[in-house]
Amino acid sequence: MKLHIRNMVCIRCKMIVKQELKKLSLHYLIVEFGEVEILETINTTQLNELNTALLKYGLELMDSKKSILIEKIKKIIVELIHYSDEPEKINFSNYLSEKLNHNYTYLANLFSETVGINIEHYIITHKIERVKELLVYDELSLTEISYQLHYSSVAHLSNQFKKITGLTPSHFKKLKLNRCMGIVNPV
Template sequence: MVCIRCKMIVKQELKKLSLNYVNVELGEIEIMEKVSPAQLEELSVALLKYGLELMDDRKSILIEKIKKVIVELIHYSDEPEKINFSDYLSEKLNHNYTYLANLFSETVGINIEHYIIMHKIERVKELLVYDELSLTEISYKLHYSSVAHLSNQFKKITGLTPSHFKKLKESRCNGIVNPQ
């Protein structure tokens, strides 16, 4: 569960099952009362309809926590200074980074660094679409060493330069506003 809509779906399904929750966060649910195996199964089936699944093994939960920390940091945080992701993850999750990195790679099939890059590029796309910041400002906001570094990484992941991506977005909008 790594998006706001996912949280809304989980809350809705908990309410349908009359399960009172203390907290529903990205990747975590804290339920007030003891949940029976039948209720757990019912919740699991309901969530699967939305492509969500309950996890109860420690490694899967830790993987989701890694994803959650990365998503929150890149998409919902305004960290003022450049941070070291490995130190940040270790501190947030109280685990050695090497352990986290190995577990993530084995389970997810890509390394943490690539996962971070993919999310940073998704964030760049969002910011380009919003058109409120220049590429230099986006580069600074997402802690790239330079605009060139951001542009190279963007092209490597998307196959497009940031300016070409922005032009595609603008041409789509123009086509919608002025259909001819």
């Protein structure tokens, strides 16, 4: 039996879902971002108990086809930005259309109406979150980060970063390093 879960976008979410399934003695085949496949047929009581447990963590079972489609869009974007090593630049609109077998205009309109932001803004937000992670890890230069996330230039990445966060990438990195080292007021 396949279940669809809203807001399941990180490895921690997967661990929470596995933990809650185990508490209910439910056995899973697959726990992916936004989807779980369990061996048993789940009854209404178990379904309600699972949903109540997941809600405590900001996760939620879904049954609406449109809600499931929105979560699939989010899942694809999150996987591409955070967990993929795609070496070449992809066209998100074509990629989403192909993966979900829907016209991109339909997907974009549904996403905007339901989520309240457009797909492009959602992608940019996740790219900036990924940039923050990579800056904190301090393993790649800004040029390498720009290349990895398919920005046309470091300047483009920096402008988008500042627009979203209000900080330059170097200022963000400096603040994070100071916080980690316990420096309250850097001079």
